[in-house]
C-alpha cells in the first residue's frame with residue numbers, strides 16, 4: 001500500500017466517525033483518487049564524478065540524458081510525480097540523494113547507470129537491489145520490469161543481484177542510504193559501454209530515448225499506472241510477486257563447482273568442434289561460456305549459457321593456425337569463472 005492511500009484511508013475513517021450515517025456501500029474505491037506515486041530518478045554520478053569514462057563521453061552525461069527522457073515519458077502517465085535528484089552537472093553525495101528522496105516522500109528511487117568491465121568481455125543489463133526484507137522484494141519486482149524491457153531492445157539479461165560489503169551490509173551506497181531511510185531503491189545498469197554487443201544502444205539520441213522510455217515503462221508497469229490519454233494502461237497488470245526474505249540475501253562469492261567438457265565431434269577441415277559442457281553452481285545461475293585455443297590466454301566472445309540448465313552442447317569454430325587444445329570456461333551470475341578440462345584436438 002502506498003503512503004498516500006493510507007493517508008486517504010485515515011481521512012475517510014475520521015470523516016466516517018463524524019458523519020456516521022454516510023453509506024459507503026457501492027461507492028467503490030474509485031470515488032477516492034489515491035495520492036500520486038512519487039518517483040525519484042537519480043542520474044548516476046555528476047560533476048567531478050564522471051562515472052565510467054571508457055568512451056569520450058563520460059557515464060554522467062548518458063545517465064542525465066536517459067533520466068530526462070525517462071521523466072518526460074513517465075510524466076505522460078496519471079497519478080505520478082517525478083523528481084530528479086539533480087538536473088545540473090554537479091557532485092552530489094549518495095546520502096544527499098537519499099535525503100532528497102526522503103524529503104519528497106519518495107515511493108521509490110531509481111538510480112540510473114551504465115557499466116563497463118575490467119576485462120571488457122561482459123555485456124548486457126543488470127539491476128542491483130537491497131538485500132533485506134520488503135525492500136528486497138520491491139527491488140526485485142521492479143528490477144524484473146526493467147530487465148524485461150531491456151530484453152525487448154535485444155540486451156542480454158544479466159540478472160537481479162544483491163551485493164554485500166565487508167561490513168555485512170549493502171555494498172552500494174545509494175541502496176544503503178535509501179534503505180536506512182526505508183525507501184526502496186535499485187541501481188539500473190542499462191548496458192556495457194565497452195562492449196560491441198551493447199554500445200549501439202547509447203550511440204544516438206533516439207537510442208538513449210528508447211532506454212529512457214524502457215525505464216519509464218518499467219516503472220509504470222510496476223506501479224500499475226495509466227497514460228493520461230488512455231492509450232496505455234497497466235492498471236490490471238500484476239508485477240512479479242516476490243516473497244519477503246526472512247534473512248539477508250547474500251551474493252554468490254564462489255565459482256561454479258566444475259566444468260566438464262567432452263568432445264563429441266571435431267572436423268579438422270571445417271574446424272568446427274562440437275562439445276558437451278556440464279557444470280554446476282548451487283548458489284547462482286550459470287550465465288555465460290567461452291572457449292580458448294591458447295590455454296586461456298585469450299577467450300572467445302562470451303556466449304549465453306542456456307538459462308536454468310546444467311548441461312549444454314555447443315559447436316564452436318576454432319579458427320585457423322595450429323590449435324592443439326580447446327579449453328572452455330563457464331561464468332555464474334556474478335561473473336565468477338571456472339575453467340574446464342582441456343580437450344586435445346589431435
Ligand SMILES: [Zn+2]
Nearest residue numbers: 044051113114
Ligand atoms: Zn555508474
